[in-house]
Amino acid sequence: MPVQEAIAVEQPTHGIFSWPEQPRVKLGRTGAEPELSETEQQFQDMAHGFARDVLRPIGRQLDRMTPEQVIAPDSPYWVMRSKYNELQINPLTLSELSPKEIARINPIINEEFGWGDGGLAVSLGSGQLPAMLSLMFGKAYLLDRFSVEQVGCWAITEPDHGTDALDPSRQIFHPGGAYGKPNCVARFEGDKVVINGQKSAWVSNGPIAEVCVLYCSADTGAGPDPQRGAVILVPLNLKGVGKGKPLDKLGQRGLPQGELFFDNVELPLDHVLVGPDHFQRAVYAVHTEANMAMGAVWTGTARSAFDIAWDYAHSRKQGGVPIYRHQSVAHRLFHMYRRVEAARALVRRVTEFNTLAELPALQSAMACKVTCTQAAFDNASDAIQLLGGNGVTREYPVEKIFRDARAAMIEDGCNEILAIKGGTIMMDPDLL
Ligand SMILES: Cc1cc2nc3c(=O)[nH]c(=O)nc-3n(C[C@H](O)[C@H](O)[C@H](O)COP(=O)(O)OP(=O)(O)OC[C@H]3O[C@@H](n4cnc5c(N)ncnc54)[C@H](O)[C@@H]3O)c2cc1C
CATH class of the missing domain: 1.20.140.10 (Butyryl-CoA Dehydrogenase, subunit A, domain 3)
Structure with missing residues (x-):
């Protein structure tokens, strides 16, 4: 039998033999994506629709506005937030899923939000931190005091301590360095904590937040210690809380940022999410x-x-x-x-x-x-x-x-x- 004929006879009709001569694959929304579960697909579709119809167009509008206009009561920022609340995607609803489902679904949702607008995705993410950390640190009772729809923020960095604030273990601190004074300190006094000082102008959602996850140095009697700090949930309508003006900046202009000030702000100890012993x-x-x-x-x-x-x-x-x-x-x-x-x-x-x-x-x-x-x-x-x-x-x-x-x-x-x-x-x- 001639060689050409022998090759033709041996070829099966499945697998690569059924492909077109020049194979082409049209990939979906998220590329070479193995099949998503029904729930994952539902979350992706929901988050994508919101990103396409709300985050992206509103993000472009906000980008051209002044920081003051972005946070004004008639700003499209608030339309974005109310539409987000309608989605009911928050730490409380997500906590009903299994850990494995949460692990799969969280990045799917966040990717869609970032596809819509990175800065607004960050605004939504930091807004959820008070609820997320209340659950994470076993203080679910705080959810009765703060609704998941309230705007949260995460106040870590300080005017004199940016990178320092992210490194309380001092793993990358210069060996010859002196830390200097912390800008914000929580003094532990009996059954209450008293907060004084300020956080940097970079606090995401700072100008609009109703509740803050505050990282600060703790003073349990021996003076402020930035390495033994505290994580405290602080309602921002308390006496002694002040806010700076919204920051004008290069990118993520739809994300409002600004300083927070604390002047003898008193809270019962049950607002402390994590104390000095477990801070790091x-x-x-x-x-x-x-x-x-x-x-x-x-x-x-x-x-x-x-x-x-x-x-x-x-x-x-x-x-x-x-x-x-x-x-x-x-x-x-x-x-x-x-x-x-x-x-x-x-x-x-x-x-x-x-x-x-x-x-x-x-x-x-x-x-x-x-x-x-x-x-x-x-x-x-x-x-x-x-x-x-x-x-x-x-x-x-x-x-x-x-x-x-x-x-x-x-x-x-x-x-x-x-x-x-x-x-x-x-x-x-x-x-x-
Ligand atoms: C868009 C945006 C959103 C943000 N959101 C928040 C928020 O929600 N809450 C909040 O608290 N903060 C927030 N930040 C602040 C952010 O975390 C800090 O800007 C960042 O950690 C750097 O701190 P810094 O700006 O003070 O810079 P610095 O710490 O002053 O650093 C300046 C330069 O020195 C270098 N440097 C500093 N220390 C060291 C070191 N030990 N070793 C080597 N190099 C060093 C740095 O690499 C950098 O290039 C935000 C910032 C931006 C831009």
């Missing part, structure tokens, strides 16, 4: 959650830059063809796609590991934040290049995404600091 562990636990959530949000933003560039590459013609037909453009789009897939895979995997582990790995969560914010920044920069001159105009959305992503590389800890701290945590694990 609490910082570890909360930063693990925050770094994973940031990873998912900025994966979404990286994806939005990719989606916009993809559509543009199919509609813009140069050299007689849609620019996608040029190899350099296809090459750029491939790398944008690759970054999104890698960022998503990392976040989903680490979130599942950390949510189900007895002791989560902060270094892995930090890897998420660093990788995904870098992916968002690189994709936004590539999208600007791909859109050519249009990329730098305010008529197109990519310059805003670029500014938002740039801020994310500092937010919740500068990326280089997270890398130093993450690397330090990884060092000699058997000895720690």
Whole structure:
């Protein structure tokens, strides 16, 4: 039998033999996504619809407003919040799911929100922290005092202590350094705690928050100690609480930020979520959650830059063809796609590991934040290049995404600091 005939006879009709000669796969919304469960798909659809119809258009409007206009009573920011509350996606409703479902669904929701608008996704995320941490630290009774719909904030950094505030264990503190005075101190006095001082102008939601998760130094009688601090839930309508003016900034302009001031603010001890003995562990636990959530949000933003560039590459013609037909453009789009897939895979995997582990790995969560914010920044920069001159105009959305992503590389800890701290945590694990 001639060789050609023999080959033809041996070939089955399934598997690769049934494929078209030049296989092409059209990927879905989230790329090479193994099938989602029904519940996961429902959450993704719900979060995507909200991101598309509310977060993205309102985020663009807010970006062009002054910080004062963003928080004014007639601002579209409040429309966004009321539509978000209608979704009923919050720590209380999510706590009805199993830990495994939560581990899968949280990054799916956060990615969609970040796809809509990174800064507004952060505003919603920090808004939920009081409820989330009340549950996490076994103080569910506080949920009776603060509704999940109230706007929360997370006040960590101080005017004189930015990076320092994220490193209470002093793992990366300079060996010859002197810490100086903390700017905000909680004095423990019998059955109450008295708070004095201020937090930095960077507190996300600071100007609009109704309740604050406050990290501060604790004074239990021997003077303020930043390494033995406290995490306290502080209602912001108390006597002695003040707020600074909203901050004007480069990116994430829809996210209101501003200082908080405390002048002899008194609270019963049951508002203390975590006291000095467990402060460093609490910082570890909360930063693990925050770094994973940031990873998912900025994966979404990286994806939005990719989606916009993809559509543009199919509609813009140069050299007689849609620019996608040029190899350099296809090459750029491939790398944008690759970054999104890698960022998503990392976040989903680490979130599942950390949510189900007895002791989560902060270094892995930090890897998420660093990788995904870098992916968002690189994709936004590539999208600007791909859109050519249009990329730098305010008529197109990519310059805003670029500014938002740039801020994310500092937010919740500068990326280089997270890398130093993450690397330090990884060092000699058997000895720690
Ligand atoms: C968009 C956005 C949102 C934010 N949201 C919040 C929020 O909700 N709540 C809140 O409390 N804060 C928030 N922040 C503040 C943020 O966490 C800090 O800006 C960040 O931790 C850096 O602190 P810093 O700005 O004081 O810079 P600094 O700490 O003064 O650092 C300045 C530079 O020095 C370097 N450096 C500092 N210390 C070290 C060190 N030990 N080793 C090596 N290099 C060092 C840093 O890498 C950086 O490049 C937000 C910031 C941004 C941009």
